[in-house]
Each structure stands twice: as structure tokens, then as C-alpha cells.
Amino acid sequence: MYTIIVGGGQVGSYLGSILLAGGHRVKIIEMREELLTRLEKEFPKDVVVIGSGTDPKLLEAVGVRNANVVAAVSGADEVNLVVSGLARFEFQVQRTIARVNNPKNAWLFTPQMGVDVALNQADLLAHLIAEEMSLGDMMTLIKLRKGKYSLVEEKVDPASFAAGKALRELAIPELCVVAAIIRKGELIIPHGATVLQPVDEVLAVVHEEHLRELAAILGKPK
Numbered sequence: 582m583y584t585i586i587v588g589g590g591q592v593g594s595y596l597g598s599i600l601l602a603g604g605h606r607v608k609i610i611e612m613r614e615e616l617l618t619r620l621e622k623e624f625p626k627d628v629v630v631i632g633s634g635t636d637p638k639l640l641e642a643v644g645v646r647n648a649n650v651v652a653a654v655s656g657a658d659e660v661n662l663v664v665s666g667l668a669r670f671e672f673q674v675q676r677t678i679a680r681v682n683n684p685k686n687a688w689l690f691t692p693q694m695g696v697d698v699a700l701n702q703a704d705l706l707a708h709l710i711a712e713e714m715s716l717g718d719m720m721t722l723i724k725l726r727k728g729k730y731s732l733v734e735e736k737v738d739p740a741s742f743a744a745g746k747a748l749r750e751l752a753i754p755e756l757c758v759v760a761a762i763i764r765k766g767e768l769i770i771p772h773g774a775t776v777l778q779p780v781d782e783v784l785a786v787v788h789e790e791h792l793r794e795l796a797a798i799l800g801k802p803k
Contacts, residue, residue, distance in 0.1 A: 586610065587654065588680070598623070610633070610639065612633050652678040764781050
């Protein structure tokens, strides 16, 4: 996979290091002199590109037409929007990701503006805190499909409705899949006849609208 990252600050450099460690091709575009010295020490010479990510000629020069992803993660929302729009509408990049610095600007970061995925850190943190407060012991491991689905983990409470029952006996929400069960350190691939035991760790992929339903089935009765 080839990813172009616009913005070489902490977010951009960390993202670049992860992708490079995974064997992916990466270019990091940055024009601030105070950051270039650090980036050139951290990354191979062919990774760091000096210039503005809003310059179509520079994007063309780094092979934007062959990029799988363009990630605009600079500290300026206007820059990230321009980069995403160029990548999507001018160069038809498959996937665009843009960082939202000011939550008040989040409404602009839409597919109509060229943004496939908006990374709104404040909004994400607010939702995670709200979930942690409302879902008891259920833990969100990862968000999928722009937050519509979550991979969650919860231990079966001994007093829960699910303890001692087979999966097929439970009213598991339609948009929920129990993917795995960890029991005493052993991984179990579940099926309808699998009986849940107290303190089983249940891993499930569930739609955001059904998180509370699943938590009510597996967790301690209120």
C-alpha cells in the first residue's frame, strides 16, 4: 500500500513510522523547517518531501495518482480540506483521511468535500467516554466503518442472563456477531450450541445502536 501523509507533526510522523514498520510505502510532505530536521533524522531520505501538500504539482511529483491513501493530518483544518479535495476530485485517490483540529469545523469534513474518513479526536473521545459510562464493563477495542460498528469485549457476569445459556437461546441483536470466546486462556470459535460460562470473555462485532442490548445480555443485571 502506498500512503501520502501531509503534515509531519506528531500525528503524521507517528502514522508514517507505523506504516513503514508494516512494510508499506510512505511519503511525508512537510514544509516547516523546524520539523524537517527531525523528520530527516527519523526517516529515510526518500520518505520526507519538502513542500506544501496543497500544491498539485508537488502531489503529482510524489505519485499521488498511484497512492492508495492520502492522509491530511496537518494542524490546519483548511489545509487538510484542500488536500483531501485535491486528492479525491483532481487525482481520484481511492481513500482520503483528514484530521479535524477544531471540532467546530467537523461539519465540513464530508464526502462532498472529498473526505472519506474524518479523524475528529474530540468527538471520538467524547463518544468513548459516554460509552464507558453507559455500557458497564464492556470495553470497546476498535471502531469500524467510521464508528458504526465496534469490536467489543465483555466478561460474562455470573449473575447475567447469558450465564449458563447457549448462544442460540439468547436474543442476540441482529446486527451483532459473536466472533470468539476466550475461556481460561483458550480461544473458542462459537456456534449456536456453545454455552456461555461465567467470566467467559466474549468478543463481538456490534452495530452502535445495539451496544446497550448486548451489554444488558452479558453484563450484571441492573
